[in-house]
Amino acid sequence: MLPSDLEHLITVGQPAVSPDGRTVAFVVVRVDAEKNDYRSQVWLADADGATPPLPFTSGEHKDAGPAWSPDGTRLAFTSTRGTGEKTKASLQVAPVRSGGEVVTLAKLPEGVSSLKWSPDGTHIAFTTRTQHERYTEEDEGKRPPRRMTRLFSRLDDVGPTADRPTHVYVVRADGSAMPRNLTPGEFQLTGPSWTPDSTAVLVAGPAHDTWDLDRRTDIHAVDLVSGERRAVTGTTGVYDSPSVSPDGTRVAFLGTDDADSYPRNTHVAVRSLKGDDDHAWVSHGLDRTFEPYPGGREPIWLDDRTILGSVEDRGNVHLYALQADGSEAPRPLWNGTGCVSGYDAAGGTVAFTLTTGTRTGELYVLDDEGPRRLTDLTAAFAEQAQLREPEHLTVRSTDGSVELDAWLLRPAGFDEGGSYPLLLNVHGGPFTQYGNRFFDEVQMQARAGYAVVWSNPRGSSGREEDFGRAIAGAPFGGTGWGTVDFDDVMAVLDHTLAGNPSLDADRVGILGGSYGGYMTSWAVSHSDRFKAACSERAANNLLSLEYASDAAGAFRTWFGATHLEDPEGYLRHSPITYVKDIDTPLLIVHSEGDLRCPVEQGDQMFVALRMLEKDVEMVRFTGESHELSRSGTPAHRRQRMEIILEFFDKHLER
Secondary structure (H helix, E strand, O other): OOHHHHHHOEEEEEEEEOOOOOEEEEEEEEEEOOOOEEEEEEEEEEOOOOOOOEEOOOOOOEOEEEEEOOOOOEEEEEEOOOOOOOOOEEEEEEEOOOOOOOEEEEEEOOOOEEEEEOOOOOEEEEEEEOOOHHHHOOOOOOOOOOOOOOOOOEEOOOEEOOOOOEEEEEEEOOOOOOOEEOOOOOOOOEEEEEOOOOOEEEEEEOOOOOHHHHOOEEEEEEEOOOOOEEEOOOOOOEEEEEEEOOOOOEEEEEEEOOOOOOOOOOEEEEEEOOOOOOOEEOOOOOOOOOOOOOOOOOOEEOOOOEEEEEEEEOOEEEEEEEEOOOOOOOEEEEOOOOEEEEEEEEOOEEEEEEEEOOEEEEEEEEEOOEEEEOOOOOHHHHHHOOOOOOEEEEEEOOOOOOEEEEEEEOOOOOOOOOOEEEEEEEOOOOOOOOOOOOOHHHHHHHHOOOEEEEEEOOOOOOOOHHHHOOOOOHHHOOOOOOOHHHHHHHHHHHHHHHHOOOEEEEEEEEEEEOHHHHHHHHHHHHOOOOOEEEEEOOOOOHHHHHHHOOOOOOOHHHHOOOOOOOHHHHHHOOHHHHHHHOOOOEEEEEEOOOOOOOOHHHHHHHHHHHHOOOOEEEEEEOOOOOOHHHHOOHHHHHHHHHHHHHHHHHHHOO
16 A cells, blocks of 8 residues: 555445344545545445445535434435535435435534434434634634633544533424524533433433543433433443433443543443432443444444443454343354444344455444445455555563564565565554554555554553553552553564564664554663654653643543642653653654644654754644544645655665
């Protein structure tokens, strides 16, 4: 895969099964290279595969989030059609397999998501941001300032949130009335799920005064007519993504009872809606997180006894069935190689989109014999980009205590008798996972002539909770960042070099973004093994990051103390503290609009290394966020990879 191939990327996702189980709506995303943007299109596929899938919308806009009406005759979706300077999204409803016009239910100044039809088909609930009246002043030079009294007032790739909180709205499905805000006020509430009688909507979010300090969230029931809200859970943990049972007596949701320490494997709970008992965790029979990233969603009730959920597992994302009473351990419905990136179920049909090492995503349904593929939309891209499957490695940690998962992709035109440079990639998070999914970056690196290895060191998700918590702060029983995680990354490097004599140990580079950028900066300040390094959107100074990040105030849940209580501890685990020990040529890549790891994190490292007269270069992207490599403009994504490859070509003498 060449950087220019990014312009031809196609992804398949967001499956939605019709109520009778016969049809699956899904979304195809393509790059519009001419306009340097993305276009998305809703498609329909017969679940039995009798006829080829066909587009449902034109593909000229950004159409997404399909949701079926209860009778299966109409499809709601979000779109950019009909929007203008003051509106970013619209909510559309279109007839399926019959004549009729597309109806625009709403045009909104912010994006729209989480479309949910009421069971009686009269209303659609959705989420969008509600702008403060200050936004009515078009001249920013006259617009009143923002007022903030709580933490978490901004969000990367979104911007300020204190004066534009996310709310749940309802709108009549026939378009006869304007949308109504069901959850007005300062609190951000999401994840609508209707009760079967269509009289109430369950939502998730914080609605208590100290939410920004204690980080607790609740499930709430909101009456459709009065708007009266009552808490279903007891403000004792982190609870979100509600899903009401078909009989209307219970709610399933995701979360953890521990809001004070992170990470925790997210599990599935069930609770009575009558409020006469506590919730019960029904997924604890499997010590994995039930909230994969990306691709997580609320649990799905297959019937009144069975719940469908997705699970991260050692580089894969699988589908599991859970008993709503917790009487049995979770049972795998699909546990093959690959990552489920979206799923849905209705009418006896389970559909999901699956990404693998060489496919960005295809649509499948589950049969008695296993998964059956309904689409083949990415095959041409896979052939054009010459995508190849990586090799899965298992590596014993240096201390011998755990087995690690890693993947190796050999360079294009690989010859056992040759000599090749090696790039070591480190993922972000750290509580996330690399795995058996399409990863454009390693494909481009291998096509450029590099062997590439990537792994899940301790601190990653997809494993037992203790594995993910191994690098929490000492008060939580962990060793902190830059300890066993660094040892594990180096163990993977040693294992890869020892098992592949054609890889040149004198031409090794390391790179990563976010926490992967942290680990890159840490590695070159604690080792001279690398000939070049690229630290991207990195966390270089944990002390200043706790002031500047959009997550400021949450780092205590990682490290066991606030930056006010233990500033020395934050600095002890910060790469910037050891900057004088860096002799490796370093490329720093950062986005100027990054709110997760603000650009000052890159600036600190660059200024220090330049003043020390070390070999350093900084590249800053304008108009981009922390998500540059994943959802930045196509042009910037291409430029970024070309710059990174050019840097390593120079220093690793490919």
